[in-house]
Amino acid sequence: MKEIRVPVVERILNANDQVSEQNRGWLHKFGIFSINLMASPGAGKTSLILQTIARLSSRVSMGVIEGDTARVTMDADKVRQAGVPAVQVNTAGGCHLDAALIASALSQLPLAEMHLLLVENVGNLVCPASFRLGTDIDVLIASVPEGDDKPFKYPAIYRGLQALILNKIDLLPYVSFDMDNFRKGVEMLNPGVAFFPVSCRTGEGLDSWADWLESRTRQGTQSSD
Ligand SMILES: Nc1nc2c(ncn2[C@@H]2O[C@H](COP(=O)(O)OP(=O)(O)O)[C@@H](O)[C@H]2O)c(=O)[nH]1
Numbered sequence: 001m002k003e004i005r006v007p008v009v010e011r012i013l014n015a016n017d018q019v020s021e022q023n024r025g026w027l028h029k030f031g032i033f034s035i036n037l038m039a040s041p042g043a044g045k046t047s048l049i050l051q052t053i054a055r056l057s058s059r060v061s062m063g064v065i066e067g068d069t070a071r072v073t074m075d076a077d078k079v080r081q082a083g084v085p086a087v088q089v090n091t092a093g094g095c096h097l098d099a100a101l102i103a104s105a106l107s108q109l110p111l112a113e114m115h116l117l118l119v120e121n122v123g124n125l126v127c128p129a130s131f132r133l134g135t136d137i138d139v140l141i142a143s144v145p146e147g148d149d150k151p152f153k154y155p156a157i158y159r160g161l162q163a164l165i166l167n168k169i170d171l172l173p174y175v176s177f178d179m180d181n182f183r184k185g186v187e188m189l190n191p192g193v194a195f196f197p198v199s200c201r202t203g204e205g206l207d208s209w210a211d212w213l214e215s216r217t218r219q220g221t222q223s224s225d
Pocket residue numbers: 039040041042043044045046047048123167168169170171198199200201202
């Protein structure tokens with residue numbers, strides 16, 4: 001099928017790319033490694049952020065940007081209660097974060113004291129893949145109850161990832177989820193991507209994820225000096 005290009009959409013994406021490059025420069029100036037956490041609603045983004053804080057915040061100074069479509073602050077409140085600075089960003093109904101929203105959130109974080117920034121994108125498997133934020137890596141949290149066919153249905157988001165987390169593996173005995181089929185879809189789109197099967201409920205697999213993220217953070221902040 002012939003690809004149809006829509007000029008207005010391309011202009012919006014180009015403008016977003018420019019701001020995302022400014023964000024990237026700003027974050028690297030402060031030696032901050034940053035990740036864009038994407039997932040469908042309820043996959044466990046906030047749970048993973050809290051579990052990551054519990055494992056890493058004594059070793060790596062962190063900050064969090066929490067994206068939501070509504071004017072609510074509960075995710076950022078949970079992060080602050082865990083002792084980490086957090087800014088809640090409201091998209092006013094919009095279905096993804098964009099680089100301008102990140103730029104305004106960065107101005108409210110103590111960047112000089114941070115080495116790692118976690119961004120919780122809006123729950124959505126479609127457009128967050130197209131809007132660069134200026135973060136260093138894209139991470140997707142899939143979850144067992146969503147089903148093993150999601151790589152086949154949302155290929156764009158799977159293709160660009162640097163790490164994939166499969167959350168809620170504690171539910172594998174109760175949900176029909178074919179791990180081989182899931183891995184097949186992932187390998188087809190993104191061969192060799194770092195893969196972490198975890199449970200934010202039982203803690204299984206989370207130490208490996210935290211160790212990997214710590215090591216990427218140390219490499220990232222060194223290379224940006
Ligand atoms: N069984 C199970 N439930 C989980 C797990 N991780 C998160 N949840 C639950 O899933 C729901 C959504 O989690 P949340 O972190 O708010 O997801 P978000 O919308 O992606 O930020 C909550 O009820 C969590 O308690 C897990 O590993 N196993």
